[in-house]
Amino acid sequence: MIFNQRLMGYLEALKRKYDILYPECEAAFNDLMHMMQASFMARNDIYIEKDSGATDWIASGETVGMMLYVDLFSENLKHLKTHVDHFSNLGISLIHLMPILMPREGENDGGYAVKNYRAIDPRVGNLEDFKAVVSEFHQKGIKICLDYVINHTANDHEWAVKALMGEEKYQDYYLMYDDSAIPNAFESALGEVFPTIAPGNFTFNEDIQKYVMTTFYPYQWDLNYKNPRVFHEMVSNLLFLANIGVDMIRLDAIPYIWKTLGTDCRNLPEVHVILSLFRDIISVCAPSTALLGEAIVSPNVIVRYFGKEERLECHSLYNASYMVEIWNSIATRDARHMALMPQYDLPQKSVWINYARCHDDIGWGLDESKIRNLGFEPQAHKNFLIDFYLGSLDGSFSIGELYEYNPEKQDARNSGTLASLAGLEKAIESSDRYQVELAHKRILLIHALILLRKGIPMLYAGDEMGQLNDYAYKHDPKKMKDSRWLHRGRFDWSKSSPVFDAIKELIDFRKKAYGQKYIVEDQPLLIGNQHVLLIQQIIKEESEDYLLLFNMTEDRQWVYTTDLKRYGYHGVWIDLLQGKQLSFEEEKILLGPYEFLVIQKNILKK
Known part of the structure; x- marks a missing residue:
């Protein structure tokens, strides 16, 4: 059997x-x-x-x-x-x-x-x-x-209801205490998930006269995994x-x-x-x-949840840091934020989920030591990103809103759809065709950064249509205080968008270029032009590497071929996306605004 x-x-x-x-x-x-x-x-x-x-x-x-x-x-x-x-x-x-x-x-x-x-x-x-x-x-x-x-149930789950009725078996499914001694002892070492709207980690339940552990909200009761049941x-x-x-x-x-x-x-x-x-x-x-x-x-903590080859845990995890560095690099036009991300050895066939937007806000969990090494002051840099994606800085193409702004700490997170944060909303409002064109290129570049890297690309519904911020939530009393509803609008089935066709073409390319192939290595290589991200991919089923180049700016950028030759790459290469040929024997390679290439050595050329 x-x-x-x-x-x-x-x-x-x-x-x-x-x-x-x-x-x-x-x-x-x-x-x-x-x-x-x-x-x-x-x-x-x-x-x-x-x-x-x-x-x-x-x-x-x-x-x-x-x-x-x-x-x-x-x-x-x-x-x-x-x-x-x-x-x-x-x-x-x-x-x-x-x-x-x-x-x-x-x-x-x-x-x-x-x-x-x-x-x-x-x-x-x-x-x-x-x-x-x-x-x-x-x-x-x-x-x-x-x-x-898996951490908690609602307080009206069947187990919780039975616990409220006094059944000890089900009270032991949760962490419940008759007085505040143990909860207070716990609290002395615990942080708070929602210090403003749901402070503390315990809720006193009047019906059963017990303290219940509620790490998140009072109506979410933490489960007691010390109980094998x-x-x-x-x-x-x-x-x-x-x-x-x-x-x-x-x-x-x-x-x-x-x-x-x-x-x-x-x-x-x-x-x-x-x-x-x-x-x-x-x-x-x-x-x-x-x-x-x-x-x-x-x-460095999340990667542990993949486990090791001898003790596997999750098959996949969210690559939240990559998402943050995509937006960081887009705002600063500086590819080094992505190129200098730490690389981790994962168990075989374990993969990251690569994404650019989701239902949640963007929290700026930056690597402060890396930021300092690049010559920036971390708090000032974080404030720059917050204001850039709010759209309050001169030169910002973005329109977004703040989430959980803390004036004392001068801290906030950002809300908004991918298209609005990437400049499409502002360009349309300005009736600026060139800026619309740049916004479309920016949107496609962001999707290329998740679709062409190793891992599972995860799009957020509506982004494939270039869906803009939805301000209807401001008129709903249940939602008006939560700016995340800005990017949780209803899908608009009445509209079409050139963004859809461009992303479809990119997905088709991903499946054709990678398909069932296994990416052995996917790592950044540092080059002289800080505005261009260079990725080396070693494909198990391919005799020649892939090189991926991403121009993170709205300006033309040159990549000097000496940078590529130092990594041992020579000869004539072909861009698999467009079919154009590139010679590494020439002095430099030109990238257009927000252009990206996937190149492989043309073995038919000598």
């Missing part, structure tokens, strides 16, 4: 890791094994057949993602199914449906306060509607990603999602899931053990399902 064969390859590791968290729980471990077997037995034959390819698809050049809110894109799941051709025509092969599991009524943190992990938000449909979407999209070769909130329940939900056809499961807020008194309860070793167990379990029961981790932490 396939299950038994797979299990034997992981059994020893599963038991060793389980014992770290739950020592002397032999019966509980056996229950876990039975649950895994039952899940596999319930798995659809179609998915079992797909499992033979494991998660090779995440490292494929044919994988191109898009994230969207169902209600903003198509009102509901039934209508979403009718728009499948929009994605297939563009070349999208992975859709991330932003939170659609049933949330609590009322405030729900944008769907991240889940009431029921096995039901769909009734505002967009039901479970049968979701399964119909999965079936339709799979037939078109499009995979599905869903959010799975909680771990089993969450594994069961994980496998349920895999068995209804979810191809990638986004694990939300992973750094927070293990709590130890006296620590900051962030990124603790046990978190990595839990994620490694999740990875092993999914590899046994649904090996074609990938785990995407979400962690808003520094690059």
Whole structure:
């Protein structure tokens, strides 16, 4: 039997890791094994057949993602199914449906306060509607990603309701205390996620006269993973999602899931053990399902959530620092911000999610030591970026808004759609055709920076149409104080855009140039012109490297071929995008405004 064969390859590791968290729980471990077997037995034959390819698809050049809110894109799941051709025509092969599991009524943190992990938000449909979407999209070769909130449940989840009714079994699913002694001890070492709108990490519940740990909002109760029952329940939900056809499961807020008194309860070793167990379990029961981790932490910390070859964790993680450096480089016209990013060795076929915009704001988590080495003062540079993308600086092409502005710390984050931040809105308002042309080039360059690099490119719905800021939220009392709704507008199906065709062409190129090929190395090479980013790509199936050049400015830029020769590159090269030839024997190569090239040595020329 396939299950038994797979299990034997992981059994020893599963038991060793389980014992770290739950020592002397032999019966509980056996229950876990039975649950895994039952899940596999319930798995659809179609998915079992797909499992033979494991998660090779995440490292494929044919994988191109898009994230969207169902209600903003198509009102509901039934209508979403009718728009499948929009994605297939563009070349999208992975859709991330932003939170659609049933949330609590009322405030729900944008769907991240889940009431029921096995039901769909009734505002967009039901479970049968979701399964119909999965079936339709799979037939078109499009995979599905869903959010799975693993740190907490809503306070009206079934477990929470039973805890409120006094059932000790379910009170132990959460972190509850009769008095403030232990909560106060925790607080002495904890930071706050939302210090202004949700201060503290505990909420006193009047109904049961207990303090409940609530790291995020008072209505989100943190789960107690020290209880093996909680771990089993969450594994069961994980496998349920895999068995209804979810191809990638986004694990939300992973750094927070293990709590130890006296620590900051962030990124603790046990978190990595839990994620490694999740990875092993999914590899046994649904090996074609990938785990995407979400962690808003520094690059040197987030990379640990990939694990190591001998102890794998997440298949994929968000490359948030790359997103920040894209916008940094666009504003400064300085490619060094990207070229000097730290490079990490990842486990084989683990990949970053590369993106430029998403549902969230842009937070300027800059590498301060790198900023200083480039000759800038970090706080002043951060203020420059905040003001540039607000659009308040002379020479800024951007129109955006601030999110969570703190006047005391002179700190803020930025909101806005990709197109508006990249200059299209201001150009249209000014009736300036040349600036519109530059904005279109800028938008395409930004997409090229995520589509042509190693990893999974993830577009944000609406960006493929050059969608502008939506100011309607200012008239909605429930949204007017949250500027992130500026880039969460409804998808406008009445408009067409040349941006769509340009991005489609770029996606088609990605699939043709990379396809099933494996990028062994993807690294920046420093050159004399700081306005041009040079990337070296070593492709396993190609005898010659790819060189990628990106002009980060609206001006023409020259690259001296001596820079390229120093890296051992000579001869005649061809741009795979346009077909034009470039000779490294000439003195320099010209790049037009925001132009980018993908060049490979022309082996037919000597």
